[in-house]
Amino acid sequence: MAISEMPKSELDEELEEKWADMPGVPGFLNTVDHKRIGLRYIYTSFVFFFIAGALALVLRVQLAQPNAGVLSPETYNEFFTLHGTTMIFLFNTPVLAGFGNYLIPLMIGSRDMAFPRLNAFSYWIFLFSGLLFFASFVIGHAPNGGWFAYTPLTSKPYSDGINIDFWGLAVVFVGISTTVGAINFIVTIFKLRAPGMTLNRMPVFVWSMLTFSFMAIFAVPSVTVAAGLLELDRLFGTSFYTVGLGGSVLLYQHLFWFWGHPEVYILFIPATGMISMIIPVFSRRPLSGYIFVVTALVATAFISFGVWVHHMFATGIPPLALSFFSAASLLVTLPSGVQFFAWIATMWKGVVEFTTPMLFAIGFLLIFLLGGITGVMVGVLPFDWQVTDSYFVVAHFHYVLNGAVVFPIFGALYYWLPKMTGKVLDERLGKISFWTMFIGFNLTFFPMHILGFLGMPRRVYTYNSGLGWDGLNLFISIASFLFAAGTLLTVVNFVKSMRRGKEAGPNPWHADSLEWMTSSPPPEYNFAAIPVVGSRHPLWDQHPVPVAESADDDARRPLGVHGALEKEMTVTEGLDARPQDTLGIPAPSYLPVAVAFGVLLFFVGLLVTSAVIGVVGAAVGLFGVVWWLWRTEEDVR
Amino acid sequence: MNRPSRARLFVAALLCLFAAGCGQAGSIVNPKGSEASRIATTWWIIFALACVVYLVVGGLIVFAALRGRRRRGASGLRENAFIWIGGIIVPLVILLVIAGVTVNTTSALRNPSSDALHIDVTGKLWWWDVRYIGTNVVTANTFHIPAGRPIDLRVTSDNVIHSFWVPELAGKEDTIPGQTNHLRFTADEPGTYRGRCAEFCGLQHAHMDIIVVVDTEGDFGRWLARREALDGAPTSDLTTRGAVVFQREACAGCHTISGTSANGKVGPDLSDFGSRPTIGAGVLTNTPENLDEWIYDAPAAKPGTSMPQFHSLPARDIAAVTAYLESLK
Numbered sequence: 001m002a003i004s005e006m007p008k009s010e011l012d013e014e015l016e017e018k019w020a021d022m023p024g025v026p027g028f029l030n031t032v033d034h035k036r037i038g039l040r041y042i043y044t045s046f047v048f049f050f051i052a053g054a055l056a057l058v059l060r061v062q063l064a065q066p067n068a069g070v071l072s073p074e075t076y077n078e079f080f081t082l083h084g085t086t087m088i089f090l091f092n093t094p095v096l097a098g099f100g101n102y103l104i105p106l107m108i109g110s111r112d113m114a115f116p117r118l119n120a121f122s123y124w125i126f127l128f129s130g131l132l133f134f135a136s137f138v139i140g141h142a143p144n145g146g147w148f149a150y151t152p153l154t155s156k157p158y159s160d161g162i163n164i165d166f167w168g169l170a171v172v173f174v175g176i177s178t179t180v181g182a183i184n185f186i187v188t189i190f191k192l193r194a195p196g197m198t199l200n201r202m203p204v205f206v207w208s209m210l211t212f213s214f215m216a217i218f219a220v221p222s223v224t225v226a227a228g229l230l231e232l233d234r235l236f237g238t239s240f241y242t243v244g245l246g247g248s249v250l251l252y253q254h255l256f257w258f259w260g261h262p263e264v265y266i267l268f269i270p271a272t273g274m275i276s277m278i279i280p281v282f283s284r285r286p287l288s289g290y291i292f293v294v295t296a297l298v299a300t301a302f303i304s305f306g307v308w309v310h311h312m313f314a315t316g317i318p319p320l321a322l323s324f325f326s327a328a329s330l331l332v333t334l335p336s337g338v339q340f341f342a343w344i345a346t347m348w349k350g351v352v353e354f355t356t357p358m359l360f361a362i363g364f365l366l367i368f369l370l371g372g373i374t375g376v377m378v379g380v381l382p383f384d385w386q387v388t389d390s391y392f393v394v395a396h397f398h399y400v401l402n403g404a405v406v407f408p409i410f411g412a413l414y415y416w417l418p419k420m421t422g423k424v425l426d427e428r429l430g431k432i433s434f435w436t437m438f439i440g441f442n443l444t445f446f447p448m449h450i451l452g453f454l455g456m457p458r459r460v461y462t463y464n465s466g467l468g469w470d471g472l473n474l475f476i477s478i479a480s481f482l483f484a485a486g487t488l489l490t491v492v493n494f495v496k497s498m499r500r501g502k503e504a505g506p507n508p509w510h511a512d513s514l515e516w517m518t519s520s521p522p523p524e525y526n527f528a529a530i531p532v533v534g535s536r537h538p539l540w541d542q543h544p545v546p547v548a549e550s551a552d553d554d555a556r557r558p559l560g561v562h563g564a565l566e567k568e569m570t571v572t573e574g575l576d577a578r579p580q581d582t583l584g585i586p587a588p589s590y591l592p593v594a595v596a597f598g599v600l601l602f603f604v605g606l607l608v609t610s611a612v613i614g615v616v617g618a619a620v621g622l623f624g625v626v627w628w629l630w631r632t633e634e635d636v637r
Numbered sequence: 638m639n640r641p642s643r644a645r646l647f648v649a650a651l652l653c654l655f656a657a658g659c660g661q662a663g664s665i666v667n668p669k670g671s672e673a674s675r676i677a678t679t680w681w682i683i684f685a686l687a688c689v690v691y692l693v694v695g696g697l698i699v700f701a702a703l704r705g706r707r708r709r710g711a712s713g714l715r716e717n718a719f720i721w722i723g724g725i726i727v728p729l730v731i732l733l734v735i736a737g738v739t740v741n742t743t744s745a746l747r748n749p750s751s752d753a754l755h756i757d758v759t760g761k762l763w764w765w766d767v768r769y770i771g772t773n774v775v776t777a778n779t780f781h782i783p784a785g786r787p788i789d790l791r792v793t794s795d796n797v798i799h800s801f802w803v804p805e806l807a808g809k810e811d812t813i814p815g816q817t818n819h820l821r822f823t824a825d826e827p828g829t830y831r832g833r834c835a836e837f838c839g840l841q842h843a844h845m846d847i848i849v850v851v852d853t854e855g856d857f858g859r860w861l862a863r864r865e866a867l868d869g870a871p872t873s874d875l876t877t878r879g880a881v882v883f884q885r886e887a888c889a890g891c892h893t894i895s896g897t898s899a900n901g902k903v904g905p906d907l908s909d910f911g912s913r914p915t916i917g918a919g920v921l922t923n924t925p926e927n928l929d930e931w932i933y934d935a936p937a938a939k940p941g942t943s944m945p946q947f948h949s950l951p952a953r954d955i956a957a958v959t960a961y962l963e964s965l966k
Binding site: 072073074077145146150152153158243244248249250283288289292314315316319322323326327330331333334337338339340341342343344345347348349350351352353354362365366369370373374376377380381382383384385386387388389390453454455457458459460461462463464467468 | 661662663664665666672673675676679680683687690691694695697698699700701702703704705706711712714716717719720723724725728729732735736738739740742743744746747796797798800802804807808809810811813814815816818819831832833834835836837838839840841842843919940941
């Protein structure tokens, strides 16, 4: 074929021309490149991370001393609600989706996600829901019912203002993004893997995102219903949660936690997936017990749907029923145990290199071990009666959701940002950042266990002196600034390295997976020709990794450079990744952002109870969807 | 350099601090009731297991990382066996032990008892209403129970969800509108035990303390008899004036004082107010000065409370009401 005889630079130029986004604002709005979208996800969620972190520091200033007056009770309640909601919905979930977006197509040797426009759409939905949520803060009516917004506290008679509506609508709104993203991941992972990448050759991070996605699809509808019914009660006077009118307040808790507990694992599983990528690379050997680890991920997903009532142990449900959930809560630790020992064995048999990502991974192990153990403890029904809703639980879930999710995410930043930006982060500053975070984290959150034992309930805006809480609270407040400083050092590192960091090159870590095959940052089309995978660790085992040639049939035409020139991808079979069909990559489009904007208007209409805005929003959204579908018919062969 | 083991030492030091720091009054490991005792025992068992697990697994993590770092060469570790034993079999055994302890403890707790003393506890915004079943005794925020006799607290709410928690006596039970939950336990020894609302319930969740005074059976009988006989009658000129002001101003519209015509239901019953250690469910210590201040401007001390300001009430009237309320004990 003529293409393969083209001079290299000419081919590059032609590819670049075919794939380049429009410059400036138009390109920003209409891009469907999974890498731009993925990075955007990561940057946006980190903005939310630092806002929510700053709010937590203000909470700690208020709690540093008994009967302090830094925050009014009202503001305190708003701040902790914003902190929790933002961290869960606007940082943890989307940042993982961001890494998935950026990395999955590269890891599986694809040129983009299965539905690039849907991908753009899910980002815009995430951004708009976050902006809608934070608009509450700007206008001074932030939600104040806690991140799980229990009824009847959040029902109209007890929370009359618009505050809670921001929460309820934003939760439903952002759920669209998570669900759409999850569907996209599943189809991408099952149908777009490079030839030869059978299921049992898939990188563990890809497995973890697959698990994440299936869990999200089953769990998110539950929180959507929980918050949706709450909003129906609030906006339209239904009585799903109104006692005496046939409603039940516990119904809300069941619906919420049916999502809420799997959500913990939705966040945690991709984090362990990152760890399972980082540890082997810096142990210079394959992950021990790949099958065990993958099975553990899937098992966690299943069991985690059977534990939600352990958030409701003190609600008066009969002990027999509770004991089932207690048992399931203990059982869910087994898959984590399996993963622990797989990671330990990997290091044990390997040659360990203490890079910054590896330090974060080891820090994660030591932190998550403690969080996992306290997780078993709160699964013990009678013990939970004592510690639930106390600072012990605050300590526990920060060990899990901060320690065991944020540490892997920081490790992942140090590990994958070189791929995404082309610059390696500074190792020395990275290590200082890690140690500051690790020490600050433990000094902040460990003493909270003790506060819980001493009877301090969570979510109190102040406390009286003389209960033995003063010293610990002051200590925690000081330590929290150390932790925050550690996270900021990584920001400093990022800014510094972007300016004059070392060039990363394609594979700075000598890693094994396909994303390290392309340049850093990768070209828009990821791979000019698609690699042919013959191993679980292609870059370690295949020297060099062969690339496919285009053939004349539909299934194999896009594999070679021809596919990159035509903006096509090969669809492969779900199990053994044999080429099956061709899928075109759509051109950049304004439709995703337009439809997302319509959805935003619809929710704003509900929020301000303006039928006009709501109807206009719905019309824009529906019209956009119709146009979108119609155009797709035209675009894709 | 030996950083990870320093980290481990650090965590171990924290664990010791943990064990040492928890034993003080008000702590769940300083139990003074049947349920709290059994839970504390359970805690020490799982804590011991947790320490072993943390030290062993944490030790393995650090060992494996350092071993690999020092490049000691090929290891004969059999990965699959290591994962089976460490990740599945041993944890399963530990979890079965914990499950056994859990079932054993749970089955001994919160069981009905035929000779229990029944008390209705209702979570309010933001205080506790307490009623002794079979008597006319109603009180708030502080209540007495006898040591050694099974107690059955019937907890509920007519507003939002709260959670009743006195750490030294028992675990939590949520007060949920539309349902009545039971918290059953026996207090071990006389004393005063502080607790508080544990479920976030709005603006003044932080100020919703409950104080349980545990008496000997004899003391409790005398307390209950005296309490039943309280009639709110003033005993001096000043308190008589206080009683008049109490009836004349808005006070009686919201508060009940048994034996008088004050029978408001919005705020806490004040029939034995003088005997309570705190004002406003834990906002202020119960002293005449603090009560003056509270009556003058309750929302200043407890923003969001239904109790209004009484800025227009002359100071001597406030002092009289204070004297009257403090005399009710």
